[in-house]
Amino acid sequence: MKRYISKNQKRSDALSKVTGEATYTHDIVVPGMLFAKVLRSPHAHARIRKLDVSKAAALPGVKAVATWENTPRKLFNSTGMMAFLYPGAKPAMDEYIFDQMVRHVGDEVAAVAATSEEIAAEAIRLIEVEYEPLPALLDPLDALEEDAILIHGDIQDNNIASGTHTIRQGDFEKGWAECDVTYEARVKLPIQKQAQLETHAAVAEYRNGELTVWSPTQSVHGTKYILAHIFDMSAGNIRVMNPPYVGGAFGVRVGFGGKAEGIVSCLSMLSGYPVKLVLTREEDFTVSDTRHSGYVDIKLGAKADGRFHAFGMNAYLNTGAYGTHGIEVAACLGNMATSTYRVPNIFFEGASIYTNIVPAGAFRGFGNPQAVFAVETAVDALAKKLDIDPVELRLKNRIRVNDEWPLSYPCSSTALDECIKQAAAKIGWSEKRGRAGQGRFRRGVGLGAGTHFCGYDELAHVSLELETDGSLSVFTGNSEIGTGHITSLQQITAESFGCEIEQVNIKYGDTRGTPYDVGCHSTRSVFAIGNAISMAAGELKEQVLQYAAGAMGCSAEALSIESGRVRGGPEEMDLGQLARDGHIHKTHFSAEGKSKEAVTVTPWEAHAAEVEVDTLTGMVKVLKVVAAHDVGVAINPQLVEGQIEGGVVIGIGYATREEMSINEKGEVYNSSYHTYMLPTFADTPEIEPVIVESYEPRGPYGAKGVGECGLVPTAAAIAAAVEDATGVRFLEIPLTPQRVLDGLQAACVTCQAEKEGGTIDVE
Amino acid sequence: MGEQYVLKVNGKEYALRTGGGQMLADVLRDELHLIGTKKGCCQGECGACTVILDGKAVNSCMIPVAKAVGADILTIEGLQTEDGLHPLQKAFIEEGAVQCGFCTPGMIMSAKALLDEEANPTSAQIQEALSGNICRCTGYVKIEKAVQKASEELRKEG
Numbered sequence: 001m002k003r004y005i006s007k008n009q010k011r012s013d014a015l016s017k018v019t020g021e022a023t024y025t026h027d028i029v030v031p032g033m034l035f036a037k038v039l040r041s042p043h044a045h046a047r048i049r050k051l052d053v054s055k056a057a058a059l060p061g062v063k064a065v066a067t068w069e070n071t072p073r074k075l076f077n078s079t080g081m082m083a084f085l086y087p088g089a090k091p092a093m094d095e096y097i098f099d100q101m102v103r104h105v106g107d108e109v110a111a112v113a114a115t116s117e118e119i120a121a122e123a124i125r126l127i128e129v130e131y132e133p134l135p136a137l138l139d140p141l142d143a144l145e146e147d148a149i150l151i152h153g154d155i156q157d158n159n160i161a162s163g164t165h166t167i168r169q170g171d172f173e174k175g176w177a178e179c180d181v182t183y184e185a186r187v188k189l190p191i192q193k194q195a196q197l198e199t200h201a202a203v204a205e206y207r208n209g210e211l212t213v214w215s216p217t218q219s220v221h222g223t224k225y226i227l228a229h230i231f232d233m234s235a236g237n238i239r240v241m242n243p244p245y246v247g248g249a250f251g252v253r254v255g256f257g258g259k260a261e262g263i264v265s266c267l268s269m270l271s272g273y274p275v276k277l278v279l280t281r282e283e284d285f286t287v288s289d290t291r292h293s294g295y296v297d298i299k300l301g302a303k304a305d306g307r308f309h310a311f312g313m314n315a316y317l318n319t320g321a322y323g324t325h326g327i328e329v330a331a332c333l334g335n336m337a338t339s340t341y342r343v344p345n346i347f348f349e350g351a352s353i354y355t356n357i358v359p360a361g362a363f364r365g366f367g368n369p370q371a372v373f374a375v376e377t378a379v380d381a382l383a384k385k386l387d388i389d390p391v392e393l394r395l396k397n398r399i400r401v402n403d404e405w406p407l408s409y410p411c412s413s414t415a416l417d418e419c420i421k422q423a424a425a426k427i428g429w430s431e432k433r434g435r436a437g438q439g440r441f442r443r444g445v446g447l448g449a450g451t452h453f454c455g456y457d458e459l460a461h462v463s464l465e466l467e468t469d470g471s472l473s474v475f476t477g478n479s480e481i482g483t484g485h486i487t488s489l490q491q492i493t494a495e496s497f498g499c500e501i502e503q504v505n506i507k508y509g510d511t512r513g514t515p516y517d518v519g520c521h522s523t524r525s526v527f528a529i530g531n532a533i534s535m536a537a538g539e540l541k542e543q544v545l546q547y548a549a550g551a552m553g554c555s556a557e558a559l560s561i562e563s564g565r566v567r568g569g570p571e572e573m574d575l576g577q578l579a580r581d582g583h584i585h586k587t588h589f590s591a592e593g594k595s596k597e598a599v600t601v602t603p604w605e606a607h608a609a610e611v612e613v614d615t616l617t618g619m620v621k622v623l624k625v626v627a628a629h630d631v632g633v634a635i636n637p638q639l640v641e642g643q644i645e646g647g648v649v650i651g652i653g654y655a656t657r658e659e660m661s662i663n664e665k666g667e668v669y670n671s672s673y674h675t676y677m678l679p680t681f682a683d684t685p686e687i688e689p690v691i692v693e694s695y696e697p698r699g700p701y702g703a704k705g706v707g708e709c710g711l712v713p714t715a716a717a718i719a720a721a722v723e724d725a726t727g728v729r730f731l732e733i734p735l736t737p738q739r740v741l742d743g744l745q746a747a748c749v750t751c752q753a754e755k756e757g758g759t760i761d762v763e
Numbered sequence: 764m765g766e767q768y769v770l771k772v773n774g775k776e777y778a779l780r781t782g783g784g785q786m787l788a789d790v791l792r793d794e795l796h797l798i799g800t801k802k803g804c805c806q807g808e809c810g811a812c813t814v815i816l817d818g819k820a821v822n823s824c825m826i827p828v829a830k831a832v833g834a835d836i837l838t839i840e841g842l843q844t845e846d847g848l849h850p851l852q853k854a855f856i857e858e859g860a861v862q863c864g865f866c867t868p869g870m871i872m873s874a875k876a877l878l879d880e881e882a883n884p885t886s887a888q889i890q891e892a893l894s895g896n897i898c899r900c901t902g903y904v905k906i907e908k909a910v911q912k913a914s915e916e917l918r919k920e921g
Contacts, residue, residue, distance in 0.1 A: 010856055017864030018852040018871060020799015020839035027798040196899055197803045197811055197865035247801070247865030248899050281804040482863025482900050638859040645902035646862065673808040673897055682894040684903045 004491040004501055005701045008638040011487045012506075013245065013480065023243045025201040026278055028214045033203065034063055034113040036267050036277035037120035039127050040287065041102035041109055044136035044356040044666025045151070048100050048109065048129060055126040056112055061119035064271035065127070067110040068098040071266045072230050075155070078262070079255035079289075079324045079361060080222030082229065084518045086456055089331065092162040092323020094152050097230065097262040102131070103151055103321035104356050105666045106287040108259060113267040113275045136666050140294050140318040140353035151321065151354040159354040161323030165331040167338055167348035169406045175310035175345025179301025182310075183381040187298070187374045188732040190659040191318075192291040192650075194363050195678050198247020199284040200257035204264035205274035211238045215261050216246040218253045219519025221477045223261055224511045230262060231269070242479050242509030249481035250650075251289075251362030254325070254521045258288035285671040289361025290660060292317040292329050292352065296370055298337075300378035306388050308397045311343040313374065315350030317360070317367075324361035326352025332453075333367030336712075337375050338406050339602070340416070340451050341397040346406055357662050362521065364647070364708045365452075369654060369715060372450040376716035377729065380446075389433075390720070391424045394449055394606075409457065409600040413704070415630035415694035419606035420449055422690050423628040427608035436725045438752070442613050443623070446720025448713030449606040452523055454705035456600055460528035461515040464493075464536040466544065466589035470564060470576030471503040472537075477517030478529050479509045483707055484639040485525045491635050492530045492700050496537035498561030499575065515592070523603065523705035526635060528595055530700030536593030543589050547582055548573050601696050603704045604630040607648070609717040613725045615749050618741030620722055622652050624686040625714060632696035632704035640706050644689035647710015653679045655715035659734050768832050772797065773841025787831045788812040788823035791838060799839035799868045803897070810896030813869035814838045820876035822895070839868035842875065850916040851875055851909070860909035862900030870896045874910045882918055884910070 016022040053065040076082060077091040085091055098108050110127055114120040137143045137151065143159040151159055176182065203214040211233060217223045220240040228235040240261075246253070256262055260277050267275040279287070299312035315333050319326035330350035338346050352360070379397075383390040398416045399405060424430075427445050436442040463475045474493055480486045486506050494501040507514065517529070541561055549556035552569040559568040566573040579589055610623045627644050634640040657677045661669040670676040695702035715733055722740070723729040728747045732739065745751065767780045772795060779794055788805075791797045791814070800823055803811035807825040814823045815837040823831075842849040851871050854860070861867050870893060877884055877892035884892070889910050890903075898906065 008859070011859070011861060013864065014856040014861045017861045017867050018839075018848070018855045019843060020797070020868045022864050023798065024801075024865065026802065027792075194899075197801070197809065197863065197897065199803070245864060247803075248863040250899070281806065281808075482865075484859075484862065642859050642862060642901055642905060645904040646900045647902070649902035650899070672806060673804055674806075678897055678899070680894045680897060681890045681903045681907070684890075687902060687904055 002495055004495040005635055006633060006637065007491065009487055009491050009501060009636055011484050012490060022245045024198050024245050024247050025203065025214050025216045025243055026198055028203045028243050030203055030205055030274040033274040033276050034115060034271060035117040035120050036111055036113050036264060036275050037117065037124045038108055038263060039110040039124045041105060041107040043102060043131055043133050044105050045134040046102050046131040047134060048102065049132050050130035052128040053110060056123040059119065059123045059126060061115040062112055062123045063273055064113040064267050065110060066098060066266045066270055068096065068100050070270065071097050074230055076226055076230050077324060078226065078259055080219040080518060081325055081328060083222045083225040084458060085328065089327050090162055092326060094155060095322050097259060097266055104358055106358065107321060111263050111267060113271045136356035138355055138357055138662060138666060140316045140355055143353045143355050151356060161319050161326040161352045161354055163327055164349055164351040165327065165334055167334045167346060167406045170345035172310055172312050172345045172347035176299065176301055176312065179309050180304040181382060181385045182299065182301035183378050183385065184299040185377060185731055187296050187377060189293050189296065189370050189373065190734055191293040192363060192654050192658050193285055193660055193676060194250040194252040195673065195676065196248025196250055196252060199279045199281055200260045200288055201278040202260035202264045203274060203276040204268040206265065206268040209237060211265060213240045213261050213265060214243050215240060216242060216249065216253055216257060217255065218249045218479050218481050218521050219255055220479060220509055220511045221516045222255050222519055226255055227261065227265060231265065239512045241511065244480060244509040246479060246481045250364045251366065251521060254362050254519060258284060282671040286358055286668045289324055289359050291363035292319060292360040292367065292370065294318045296374040298374040298378045300382055302382050302386060306386050306393055306396050308341050308343045310345040311338060312347045313337055317350065317352045318355050318357065319352035320355055320357045320359035322359040323352065324359055329367040333371045335407055336368040336451060337371035340375065340399060340449060342399055342403055356666050358668060364650065365712055366708065368450060368452055368712045372448060372713050373716050373733065376448045376713065376720065377731065380720050380723065391420060391429060391447060394420050411602055412698055413632065413694045413696045414602065414604050415692045416449060416604040416606065418692045419604055419628040419630050422692060423447060423606040423608035423626045426626040426688055426690065427610055427624065429608065432610065433724060440614065440616050442615060442725040443610065444721045444724030445608060445610045446717050446724050447606060447608045448716030448720060450713045451602050451604050452709045452712060454527040454601045454603060455522055455524035458518055460532040460595040461517060462529060462532045462536055462593045463515055464540050464591045466540065466575060466579045468576060468579050470574055470579060471505060472497055472499055474504065474506045474533060475514045476506065476508050476529055477511065477514040478525055479520040481520050483643060488526050488635040488639060489529055489533060493533050493537055496534045497541055499564040503564050523707040523709065526703055527601060527699050527705045530703060531595040532593035534700045535595060536591040540589060540591040543591065544578060547587055548578060599698065601698055601704050603706060603709050605709045605712055607713045607717040609721045611718060611721040611725060613722055615726065615744055618737035618744060620656050620735045620740055622656065622685045622718060625652065626688045626690060627710060628690035628692050629706055629709055630692045630694050631706045632699045633693055633702035634691050635701065635703050637691055640691055641689045643706045644710045645687050648687050648714055649679050649684055651711035651714025654711065655718035655733055656735050770831060770836065772836045773838060785828045786824050787826040787828050790828045791823060797838050797840050801865050801868060803865065810873060811866050811869040813872040813896060815872055815876050818879060820873045839872060851913040854909040854913040854916065858905045858909040858912055860901060860905040866896060866898045870898065870906060878914055878917060883914060
């Protein structure tokens with residue numbers, strides 16, 4: 001019987017968050033701190049001919065002005081990809097903090113540190129810049145043309161960021177020719193923005209040759225390494241920390257966030273003062289990484305009995321001005337596209353392509369929502385051609401444990417069948433599918449399925465220490481970005497060691513005193529850190545029991561740790577007493593957990609959606625989403641539900657409304673919550689999270705991860721439901737009223753509805 | 764040095780002397796160090812800075828401080844009493860309505876203003892009252908449950 005596993009333990013950080021005590025980077029105040037503002041490019045692509053900062057520097061209160069002329073000229077990648085990348089890939093090293101070239105509207109030109117934000121803003125206006133505007137590329141397909149201008153011509157002779165990712169299994173060409181039914185299409189995907197509540201920010205203090213940075217990064221150790229590289233500093237003299245809370249992340253802070261960490265570090269070094277930068281919401285929208293937009297071409301073919309036989313895909317992702325996570329997102333897109341279904345013959349080629357728009361990088365899902373939208377479009381199309389129910393076709397072709405697939409790790413567990421069945425049953429598939437009717441308002445149901453990955457073969461490393469009061473401190477370089485996994489890790493620690501959960505303190509979000517960790521991303525933390533903790537707690541327990549057995553003169557086998565006390569011997573021993581006693585007998589109880597064996601494991605998910613489409617206005621109303629997730633064992637079901645629900649709403653946004661629009665000058669139209677139409681309370685339909693428990697043999701207590709999965713198949717399910725309602729399959733999202741209306745009119749759905757007497761209500 | 768003025772926050776009076784053009788959110792955070800009031804957009808669009816001003820939930824980033832003089836201002840820090848957490852705070856913890864927490868103070872203040880007006884709100888009323896508070900983490904589901912739970916608790920307490 002487990003005491004702490006599968007329990008809705010309340011979050012350890014909830015109390016400070018509901019009372020307003022919780023501190024974030026925005027709240028950090030350091031004595032003598034200056035405030036920074038950034039001058040940004042108004043051009044999508046230009047060379048800076050002349051930069052005159054003399055008036056700005058002369059303004060009273062201004063302590064430093066940073067430009068490309070007085071800051072490091074060392075190329076870097078502003079994400080953790082610089083430090084950790086899957087084997088064989090290389091990061092795009094294409095950024096400077098400031099450069100003589102600007103490559104997108106909003107690119108950094110200069111920054112000022114002054115005694116107040118107002119003075120810094122005034123100084124920014126006094127900087128004189130002469131630009132030589134250059135032609136700009138906005139579309140990745142244009143950037144692939146042979147005569148396209150080069151966006152990083154100084155470092156490479158094409159516009160592909162750090163190479164192309166290819167996957168091959170079997171013989172695609174041969175397989176394609178052998179198919180009885182085939183489908184091919186190009187889908188077009190939008191730019192989605194993380195839009196986390198706390199805008200990017202950082203505070204840096206450079207003093208006595210040491211650099212301290214407070215940041216909302218998802219990877220304190222990754223950020224530390226980037227800073228060490230840029231400033232040519234010894235990494236040991238850099239400390240990066242979360243304060244400790246992070247106001248949302250969703251992938252946009254795996255490393256720097258909007259380069260804030262680099263900018264404040266430069267300004268602190270130049271001025272000699274601590275410096276704080278808080279980006280405005282507009283800056284956050286227009287200069288920090290987004291989800292990759294672009295085109296995905298898919299070919300899927302099957303035998304007459306419905307078995308998939310050939311799969312081909314080309315992905316052309318728009319990575320904007322800088323590569324950041326580009327190559328990994330393209331690789332993940334391919335990996336996820338080819339690992340949900342059994343297909344003997346596979347071809348994939350994908351790349352992230354430079355253009356002169358806001359950079360794209362990591363966003364929860366990391367290429368997977370794009371992959372699933374394309375794959376599931378094709379699966380539904382084949383179901384139609386084969387006259388097989390889409391649910392049946394998915395169940396027939398789904399990957400099974402230890403199936404051959406193109407990935408480097410095995411499929412060690414899957415309950416995707418159960419996810420699909422439960423999602424379908426709970427949306428009312430058999431009663432509702434194919435019953436749209438002919439009126440103005442038409443309802444339909446649809447389903448999408450997918451997988452993801454927890455971790456990527458990387459090491460997880462924690463250290464544990466028994467404190468002198470018997471409490472247990474866990475040191476991890478991971479971050480708490482809002483997901484609550486730190487509480488799940490406390491549960492795993494208490495369960496593994498045998499103490500009370502109140503005796504477990506997890507110290508995280510600080511490079512000082514924690515072992516290297518790649519951070520909180522990749523749906524890895526509960527799985528990877530949890531494994532490392534289990535190992536370390538087991539070893540620590542062994543140390544304690546051996547020592548206690550010696551002290552009491554009994555056998556260690558008879559002893560156990562229960563409720564924070566050593567029991568089973570001649571007397572009960574208190575852990576604190578043991579720890580203190582140990583010290584004077586030259587014994588210190590500490591252990592390290594290195595999850596060397598940990599590999600990548602696969603969570604699974606299926607979403608079913610019901611929608612109502614107004615065929616006269618094109619409005620798609622999502623009525624309900626059932627989100628069934630195989631998470632292995634849910635360490636904390638309430639937290640898992642929270643991850644699913646939050647993910648689903650981002651998925652609904654991706655499907656129906658969220659889209660950053662770039663005009664012909666490369667400017668972002670929607671640079672605020674309002675113009676971006678972020679889903680609000682009133683836009684949230686009924687969401688039914690379903691936890692489908694499997695047991696992952698390689699996870700801590702059978703657990704896998706869930707973080708990114710909540711939004712992976714939502715858009716595919718909604719597009720399928722819209723097709724069920726209207727007969728029209730949309731190959732481009734989001735399904736905004738105009739896009740839907742255009743599609744329905746093209747297919748003459750709207751004109752039919754008009755004939756039947758419907759009218760458009762204009763209010 | 765600017766004129767002296769008095770701001771009444773969480774039942775306490777603060778004598779302040781600052782420039783007149785500041786927004787309430789900045790005074791609360793920078794002068795009074797009440798950092799529970801968050802700033803997510805500074806455009807009145809996200810609700811993270813919501814405080815209660817004379818009984819109404821307002822975006823404190825859009826209220827010039829001069830307009831708040833003389834008003835009763837309640838921030839998240841003033842919600843707890845000697846008896847402990849407010850039922851909304853308890854319910855947010857119990858129902859798992861907190862994730863990153865950046866929207867939480869504003870969300871709770873909007874919910875408090877609603878429950879002060881309407882002791883037994885419908886789901887639609889909760890959604891409407893909180894539609895100015897953006898949350899990117901939770902999908903709002905557990906927040907609604909928390910507000911419902913708190914309303915039940917408050918009605919029990921009478």
